Amino acid sequence: MIEVKVEIFGRVQAVGFRHFVKETADSFGIFGYVANRPDGSVIVIAQGERDKLEEFMALLQKGSLLAKIEGFSYNWRKKTKDFSVFEIVVDKGFILDQKSSFINLGKQLLGIGKAVPLHVTIIPDGNRRWAKKHGLDELEGHKKAGAYENLKLLLSEAEKIGIKYFTLWGFSTENWSRSKKEVDSLFELMNGLLVKIEDDLIKDKIRFRHLGRKDRLPKELVQVIEKLEERTKDFSDFNLQICLDYGGRDEIVRALNKAIKSGVSEVAEENLGNYLDSAGIPDPDLIIRTSGEKRLSGFMPYQSVYSEFYFTDVHFPDFGPVQLREAVEEFSKRKRRMGGN
Secondary structure, three states, X not given: OEEEEEEEEEEOOOOOHHHHHHHHXXXXXXXXXXXXXXXXXXXXXXXXXXXXXXXXXXXXXXXXXXXXXXXXXXXXXXXXXOOOOEEEEOOOOHHHHHHHHHHHHHHHHHOOOOOOOOEEEEEOOOHHHHHHHOOOOHHHHHHHHOOHHHHHHHHHHXXXXXXXXXXXXXXXXXXXXXXXXXXXXXXXXXXXXXXXXXXXXXXXXXXXXXXXXXXXXXXXXXXXXXXXXXXXXXXXXXEEEEEEEEXXXXXXXXXXXXXXXXXXXXXXXXXXXXXXXXXXXXXOOEEEEOOOOOOOOOOOOOOOOOOEEEEOOOXXXXXXXXXXXXXXXXXXXXXXXXXXX
16 A cells, blocks of 8 residues: 545635545545645545555546636655544534635635636746847856756745746757757756755755656766655645756657556546656646747647746846746736636
């Protein structure tokens, strides 16, 4: 038996969703618990056989009759304790629990408060243009963009806004066509950045994940990445993803090959996501691209079908907390129907 931690966002309180989760868990012989959280989301800790847990999560993603799932993330992990039943956990007593649930439901139905994207991704473009504009060598643009202080400010602002997942595209599969000098410098900068940020990730309980290929990255960089992934794997309050040697088509091809190797006879839309680099991470709500270009360049083609796009002329070295908040403000004004009414 293994354990999975699931976080579910959307209209999931005061609509019978916890009872639906318990009934579904009982039908699969899964142990653990489900609980509401103050922010209006629901957390599930589940233990069982992996194939049953995967079926269980697929049903949770579809939701119950009155629920509306807007975000879904999960984290496979070693068992934290042994459960013998599956139960609904109520921390503050039945009356306070019901009151809090209906307040959160009201906020959902009435749209009280500004909508905050659960997952924000940035395509950080314009480093070389920024350097040229300031009469500097191209590498200076990358140094400014990848400075530890800049990333720290962006992460801090993202947490203040209420963003839970923050993704940066650092190096694409097409970037290998650049000069060896530039490629080596980019990896050296990224290595230094990740080493510097390690203490902050641990102190602030930020989970780090790498999306993309590891087989072509420098060994030293891979060691740093794997160390961070291992040391932060049990954190969930805030999540940082860095895409290195990442391309959307490459990710899908690798996902299909993983599925084939696992022995599945057919890949369905419901389970393809389990083989992607972003498995367990909600699809991006907001994709930001800096420096004036208005295209995705192959970034998360599978995950971005209902993402909102925000394009800015600001070069990434000048993109800071103010610009991030402006993008989120713009996002909050949009109506997201997800194909519905």
